Amino acid sequence: MGVVVPLESSLDQSGGRASLDRLLELSAPSMRDVNTMIVSRTGSDVTMIPEVAKHLIDSGGKRLRPILTLLCAEMFGYRGDGHVKLAASVEFMHTATLLHDDVVDESDMRRGKPAARMVWGNQASVLVGDFLLGQAFQMMVEVGSLPALDVLSRASAVIAEGEVLQLTTAKNTNTTEDDYLSVIRAKTAALFSAACEVGPIVAGLQETERAALRSYGMNLGLAFQLVDDALDYGGTAKDLGKDIGDDFRERKVTLPVILAYRRSDADEKAFWDRVIVEGTQDHGDLERGIALVRERQGLSDTITRAQHYGAVACDALDGLPASAQKDALLDAVAFCIDRVT
Amino acid sequence: MGVVVPLESSLDQSGGRASLDRLLELSAPSMRDVNTMIVSRTGSDVTMIPEVAKHLIDSGGKRLRPILTLLCAEMFGYRGDGHVKLAASVEFMHTATLLHDDVVDESDMRRGKPAARMVWGNQASVLVGDFLLGQAFQMMVEVGSLPALDVLSRASAVIAEGEVLQLTTAKNTNTTEDDYLSVIRAKTAALFSAACEVGPIVAGLQETERAALRSYGMNLGLAFQLVDDALDYGGTAKDLGKDIGDDFRERKVTLPVILAYRRSDADEKAFWDRVIVEGTQDHGDLERGIALVRERQGLSDTITRAQHYGAVACDALDGLPASAQKDALLDAVAFCIDRVT
Secondary structure (H helix, E strand, O other): OOOOOOOHHHEOOOOOOEOOHHHHHHHHHHHHHHHHHHHHHOOOOOOHHHHHHHHHHOOOOOOHHHHHHHHHHHOOOOOOOHHHHHHHHHHHHHHHHHHHHHHHHOOOEEOOEEOHHHHHHHHHHHHHHHHHHHHHHHHHHHHOOHHHHHHHHHHHHHHHHHHHHHHHHOOOOOOOHHHHHHHHHHHHHHHHHHHHHHHHHHOOOOHHHHHHHHHHHHHHHHHHHHHHHHHOOOOOOOOOOOOOOHHHHOOOOOHHHHHHHHOOOHHHHHHHHHHHHHOOOOOOHHHHHHHHHHHOOHHHHHHHHHHHHHHHHHHHOOOOOOOHHHHHHHHHHHHHHHOOO | OOOOOOOHHHEOOOOOOEOOHHHHHHHHHHHHHHHHHHHHHOOOOOOHHHHHHHHHHOOOOOOHHHHHHHHHHHOOOOOOOHHHHHHHHHHHHHHHHHHHHHHHHOOOEEOOEEOHHHHHHHHHHHHHHHHHHHHHHHHHHHHOOHHHHHHHHHHHHHHHHHHHHHHHHOOOOOOOHHHHHHHHHHHHHHHHHHHHHHHHHHOOOOHHHHHHHHHHHHHHHHHHHHHHHHHOOOOOOOOOOOOOOHHHHOOOOOHHHHHHHHOOOHHHHHHHHHHHHHOOOOOOHHHHHHHHHHHOOHHHHHHHHHHHHHHHHHHHOOOOOOOHHHHHHHHHHHHHHHOOO
16 A cells, blocks of 8 residues: 555665664664663662563564654753653663563553463563662752653653543443543543654753643554554564554454454454454454454554554644654654554 | 651641551641542543543552642642642552552452452453542643653653563562562552642742652652561551562562561572572461561561651652641651551
């Protein structure tokens, strides 16, 4: 299908696919500092802490969130090192969320590796998550910016609130699109938004730039999550990082299912209620679920929704001065959408 | 036995037992504000959050930690409301720890009521704990004191580190007294210490007063935990709030056991290794455990250790000017020790 969000700058030479190369290259020098910071702040005499942290941090996430923080400060010419600590804080908050999520979801795997809770137990996942959150706040305090602390602490509470909301909507096929958007706005997009907004804050910018990047991050986060949801029902991208069908097996009601369900006939609704609500899944059910999601345009419309938020994210950057970092942020949107189209 | 820490001010008229009356009376006006703050900050459209929070907050803890914050600010004539938010933050941090502890310990009961995880599941306990932590940091940010944020965020990481350390020492009868002190210093005393230290910080005092109250809180916290450990092996107080023998059944290696074990003969060591390390517990084992802890002076020496830390806590206040609040802090130490003697 190619790239839909109109971003020529994001097309590389090799075949028209969006690439994160420019973003990775631009952020590489500061990301080295972030990685050093992460290693030093997961050090502890309590050996289980660096072990668990290393397991998760090494497991191959793209570290998009801390990169966003770096670029959103450096695009305004910021030259200090506060953004490095804030970027590491953002990654710690994200890692803590993953650790706690695995306990909440009773996940066995994370990014194709055994979840930390399978290796060290639920106990270590809960507590090392708490430790990382504590370290995140300490780093923020060291940066000394109360507005940045405000944005990130607010995100921390909102993320948890979103996860609780998700519990109450879980396994419920009557979840509305609006309910679902409330969940992913809180549990995914809020941290993207905060990660971006602390960039202009630490660089000393005011509300105009903060609002632009807050909006960019929020909408990129929504697009990112929707693409992730679509990929789980058979997106064509190869760099999936998790198996197709995880959400189905875990009976998660994501947008592809929400859309398919409300467009279903009685027979199909009975199928969804059995596999999601009752949780009785037989051989061949995943394949039928994928087929139904496609037939009812649940997949294509989820992708269309993601493109919508991607477009809003790009437009949010309009008022900001041209810079290599701004181009890289546009690349991030195109790459995100391009994973699934 | 009566009061050992020599604090005449803590003896009430009725029979020489220490009382918290004065402390509760002094802190009552501001505690009303703290309670209002707690209720308003556990509000959420996600109904499970106020439910879980109310369950735990209503379950009858003494709220000693937020009271300490209030008194440690008001003893210096502080008249603002920053200490109310910090006190609520401290209580939220404590509540979050309890929620996560229940998941980590797989506890069925908390303060004589079903643990939140038994009512709403591990998931809600993890996530509502995270929500409360996020809210705690938001309140701290609103107070706007970076030094207070520094103290409390550091405590947050230290508490989690202590809990992880406890995992690694759990069910290990060879735990040393020093190992155990490291655990309780981190998991219990650090929050008492931080709760006290933020009082002089918000009141605008400097390092001398901060150090005095930091030390008071740390040593009170150690005494408090040791008394709790002793009570679990048969302290005589009636207001126990949890059943005797919980630690034994959960195979926790607390100081009474550590002391008894190292003084045991081979037969007794075999008993402890069976009930704690292997976890095979039969009818009558709890009674034998309690008897052994008493015979080997594990109980009396734990109480002696608690008295030692209580005395250090009182001495830490020496340089501070006389005030009703200072007297109430001395009462708290006497009351703590008096629960078990």
